[in-house]
Amino acid sequence: MSMDLRTISITPLRQTFGHLARRMGADKPATRYMEATMDLQPVENYHYRPTWEPQYEIFDARRTRIVMHDWYALKDPRQYYYGPWTLARGRMGETAGGDFDLVDELGLAAAYPAEGRDLALRVLLPLRHVAWASNINNAYVSAYGYGIAITQAACYASMDQLGVAQYVTRLAIAFDDLESLASAKSAWLEGREWQELRHFVEDLMVEHDWFALLVAQDFVIDGLLYPLLYERFNDKLNAAYGPVFSMLTRFQREWAGETAKWIDSVLKVAAGESPENKAQLAVWINDFRERTVKALTPIATIAFGDKATAMLDEVILQLNTRAAKAGIPL
Amino acid sequence: MDMKTSKKLGLKERYTMMTRDLAWDTTYQPMDKVFPQVGYEGIKIHDWDKWEDPFRLTMDAYWKYQAEKERKLYAILDAFNQNNGHLSVTDGRYINVLKLFLGSTPPLELMAARGFSMVGRQMVGAGPRVACQMQAVDEYRHFQTQIHSISNYNKFYNGMDEFAHQQSRMWYLSDGKSFFDDAITAGPFEFMVAIGFAFEYVLTNILFVPFISGAAYNGDMAAMTVGFSAQSDEARHMTLGLECIKFMLEQDPDNLAIVQRWIDKWTWRGTRKLASVGMMMDYMLPKRIMSFKEAWEIYFEQNGAALFTDLARYGVTIPKCFAQTVEEKEHVTHQSWLGFYMKPESTPFHTWIPGPDELDWLSEKYPNTFDKYYRPMYEYLDAQEKAGNRFNNKTQPMNCQVCVNTIKYNEPGDPMEMCFRETVYQGEKFHFCSGHCQEIFEDEPEKYIQTYISSHQALQGNCAPEGVDTHAPDFNPGSHIADYWRLDPRATGDFNGSEDQKNFAAWRDLATKN
Numbered sequence A: 001m002s003m004d005l006r007t008i009s010i011t012p013l014r015q016t017f018g019h020l021a022r023r024m025g026a027d028k029p030a031t032r033y034m035e036a037t038m039d040l041q042p043v044e045n046y047h048y049r050p051t052w053e054p055q056y057e058i059f060d061a062r063r064t065r066i067v068m069h070d071w072y073a074l075k076d077p078r079q080y081y082y083g084p085w086t087l088a089r090g091r092m093g094e095t096a097g098g099d100f101d102l103v104d105e106l107g108l109a110a111a112y113p114a115e116g117r118d119l120a121l122r123v124l125l126p127l128r129h130v131a132w133a134s135n136i137n138n139a140y141v142s143a144y145g146y147g148i149a150i151t152q153a154a155c156y157a158s159m160d161q162l163g164v165a166q167y168v169t170r171l172a173i174a175f176d177d178l179e180s181l182a183s184a185k186s187a188w189l190e191g192r193e194w195q196e197l198r199h200f201v202e203d204l205m206v207e208h209d210w211f212a213l214l215v216a217q218d219f220v221i222d223g224l225l226y227p228l229l230y231e232r233f234n235d236k237l238n239a240a241y242g243p244v245f246s247m248l249t250r251f252q253r254e255w256a257g258e259t260a261k262w263i264d265s266v267l268k269v270a271a272g273e274s275p276e277n278k279a280q281l282a283v284w285i286n287d288f289r290e291r292t293v294k295a296l297t298p299i300a301t302i303a304f305g306d307k308a309t310a311m312l313d314e315v316i317l318q319l320n321t322r323a324a325k326a327g328i329p330l
Numbered sequence B: 001m002d003m004k005t006s007k008k009l010g011l012k013e014r015y016t017m018m019t020r021d022l023a024w025d026t027t028y029q030p031m032d033k034v035f036p037q038v039g040y041e042g043i044k045i046h047d048w049d050k051w052e053d054p055f056r057l058t059m060d061a062y063w064k065y066q067a068e069k070e071r072k073l074y075a076i077l078d079a080f081n082q083n084n085g086h087l088s089v090t091d092g093r094y095i096n097v098l099k100l101f102l103g104s105t106p107p108l109e110l111m112a113a114r115g116f117s118m119v120g121r122q123m124v125g126a127g128p129r130v131a132c133q134m135q136a137v138d139e140y141r142h143f144q145t146q147i148h149s150i151s152n153y154n155k156f157y158n159g160m161d162e163f164a165h166q167q168s169r170m171w172y173l174s175d176g177k178s179f180f181d182d183a184i185t186a187g188p189f190e191f192m193v194a195i196g197f198a199f200e201y202v203l204t205n206i207l208f209v210p211f212i213s214g215a216a217y218n219g220d221m222a223a224m225t226v227g228f229s230a231q232s233d234e235a236r237h238m239t240l241g242l243e244c245i246k247f248m249l250e251q252d253p254d255n256l257a258i259v260q261r262w263i264d265k266w267t268w269r270g271t272r273k274l275a276s277v278g279m280m281m282d283y284m285l286p287k288r289i290m291s292f293k294e295a296w297e298i299y300f301e302q303n304g305a306a307l308f309t310d311l312a313r314y315g316v317t318i319p320k321c322f323a324q325t326v327e328e329k330e331h332v333t334h335q336s337w338l339g340f341y342m343k344p345e346s347t348p349f350h351t352w353i354p355g356p357d358e359l360d361w362l363s364e365k366y367p368n369t370f371d372k373y374y375r376p377m378y379e380y381l382d383a384q385e386k387a388g389n390r391f392n393n394k395t396q397p398m399n400c401q402v403c404v405n406t407i408k409y410n411e412p413g414d415p416m417e418m419c420f421r422e423t424v425y426q427g428e429k430f431h432f433c434s435g436h437c438q439e440i441f442e443d444e445p446e447k448y449i450q451t452y453i454s455s456h457q458a459l460q461g462n463c464a465p466e467g468v469d470t471h472a473p474d475f476n477p478g479s480h481i482a483d484y485w486r487l488d489p490r491a492t493g494d495f496n497g498s499e500d501q502k503n504f505a506a507w508r509d510l511a512t513k514n
C-alpha cells in the first residue's frame, strides 16, 4: 500500500528515547549504535533466581571482580551493532573468498614448496582449536557479562572466532590435505608442543570471572599469538616460499588489527575507572602473559628455530606497550 | 572419509569439519566442570554426536546473507523515515500497535539473545552449541532492527520514549518478563523447550504473521520490512527448536516425561502471553487482517495439531492446555482490551471503544461470544463515556502467581464465572488464573514463590521513583507509581482527544492536500 505524500517538514516532539537523552544530557538525535546498545539490559525486578546459580541474579554485576558505576562506558569504538558488524565481516569474507578462489584457480597451493607447506600447516592448523576455545569463552562473556555494550561485542567476537577457526580449516582444504587436519588435531591433543596452550585454554573454560576471560582471550592470547604467527611467521613464509599463506590468512590479520582497537579501549576505560580495577587488570595481564608465553615458546621454536626468543620478545614488548597505553602499568 | 579428496567433500562432511571437528573433549579440566549445567535437569544424553545439524551455515556464508539483508533493510528504513512514512499508515490509532510492540517485543528478543548465548556456552555438543550461538547473534539483530524501525515514530508520537525504563517496571509488561525470566533461569534443556520449541516453533507464527501482515495492511513499511527480514532467521530458529526436541527424545526414553511436562508448561505460558497479540489483531489494527480466533485456528489448532501428530511417534502428546486454549480463543482478546480500556491512567498507549463497523466485525468474527458477553459491555462503557462518566478502575488487580496476568479469565465451560485457583504453600496463600498455572506452581513452588508481581510490590511501597523516601510517614504507595513508570500523561487514556490524534490528523492533512 502506498500513499502519495507531499514532502513536508514537521517538527518532531522529541529527538530520541528518554534513556538516551538522559545519558547524553540533552534531547538530541542518538546514533543507531546508541539506540541498539545503551541501557537495554534489564537491571531490576527479576522474577526468579537462576536455578543454575542461585547465588546470583539473572544479570549480576558481581560475576566479575571489575567494578564499574556505568557498564555502558565500555563502548565499542567501532560502534558495532549487528548491522555494521555483519557488513564489515561480509566485506572481509568477500575478499577472503576471492583469495581462496584465486589460489585455487592459479594452482598456487599445489605449486607451493612442500617444505614450506608442511611447516606452515604444522604451525597454523592447530590454531583452529585455539580459535574454538576463544569462541566458547567469548560466548561465556556474551551470556554472563553485564550490559549490552560488552555482551554484544563479545557475541560478535565469539562468532568471529568461529569464522577464524573455519578459515584456518580451509587452509587444509586449499592444500587438498585433510590428513594434515587430522594430524593437527592429534598434535593439539597429544603433541607436547601444544599442551601448555591447550591446558591454558581449558583452564579458562572453567574461569568464572567473565572479565578475566576477555583479558585472557582477547587481549593476552590474541595479542601475542596473532602478531607472532599471523604476522611474523607469515612474513617468514612469504620471504622463504612466496605469499600464498599471506593471501589465505588475510582475514585473521585484518580482524586482529580491528579487534585490538576494541579490547584496548575496553581495558582503558575499565582501568581508568578505579585503582582497584587497574591493579586487578595488571594482575591478570601479568599472569596470563606468563602462561601464554610459556605456551607459545615451543610453537615459536618450531616456527622460528633459533629466532624464537627474539620474536617472542618483540610481541611481548608490543603487548606491554598496548597495556601501558591503556593505562595499565605492568 | 577419503582423506585426500577434500575438494569433493559433501556438504555435511564439510560442515562437520567446520564445526564439530574443531571441538575436543577436555582433559586438563573435567568435562562436567567445563559444562556444569547439562546434568541437573535430569535429561540424559548418551551421544552428542547423534545431533543432526538443523542447518549448515558456515560463518562466511552467514555474513554474506545477513549483510545483504541488513543493507536492504536499512535502505528501506532510511527512505521511509525521510519521506515521513509514518503519515502513510491507515490511521493514527495504528501507532498504538507499535507502542505495545516496542514495549513488549525488543526486550524479549534481548532476553533471547542472552539466553541463547548461555545455551550456546553450556551445551556439550559442538553442533547444538554453534546453532544456539548463531541464534543468539540473530536475536541481537532482532531487538536492534525493531528499535531502529520504531525510533522515528518515537520522534513524533507519545508513549514510546521510555520503553527501556518501563520494560522491568510496567505492570502489563510483566507477563513477558516473567515468561523469559522463567525460561532463562531454568536449565539449558528447559530453555530450549521453552524458547526454541514452544515459543519459536509452536507459537511464533501467531506472534509474527499478524504483526507483519498487520503492518503491511496498515501501510507501515518500516515494521513490515523488519518483520519480513527477520523471517528467514526465524526459519532457522524453528528448525533448531524442533531438532532439539527430537534429539532429547531419541537419546533416552526417560527424557519423554520431562520433555512432555515442559511442553505442557511452556505452551500454556506462551498462550497466556499471546493474549495481547490477539488484542492487537482484533482491536488495534485499523485495517484488520483476520481475527485472533481465525489465526489461532490456523496456526495453533491446525498447524500445531499436525506438528504434534508428527511428534506422536516419540510418545509426545498434544499439550494439556490445548482444549482450554480452543475455548478461550473466543474470549481472551475481548477480556484483554476491556481490561486495558478500564485502566486509562496506566498504559503508555491509548485505548478506544471500537466504532460501530468494528463492533459489527467483531460480532461476525465471534458469533458465539461477542454479542452475548462483550458487545453489551462496550455499549455500556460507550454510553458512560459520552455521558462524561468514563470508566476508570483504580483498584489494584489480583495477579496470577505464575503467569502474572490479571486474574480475569473465565472458568472453563462457564463464561460468566471468573476462574480462580489458590494453593497454600508454607502457610502462605497463592492465587492463580487457571488450573494450568496452579499446576506449574505446584511442580516447582520454590521457584514460583519468587515471582515479582508489580501490584503487590506497589502496595508494599517498593515502586517508588528514585529519590522518594518510602519510609516517610506520609508516603502513599499508589501516588508515585506513574513517576516510577516514567509514564507520560499525554500517552495515556483515550485516543480520542489525544495529542497523537491531533498531530497525526494535522500532519497528514498537510502532507496530502494540494
Ligand SMILES: [Fe+2]
Pocket: B109, B112, B138, B139, B142
Ligand atoms: Fe527473534
Ligand SMILES: [Fe+2]
Pocket: B200, B233, B234, B237
Ligand atoms: Fe527467533
Ligand SMILES: [Zn+2]
Pocket: B272, B400, B401, B402, B403, B404, B405, B432, B433, B434, B437
Ligand atoms: Zn496464570
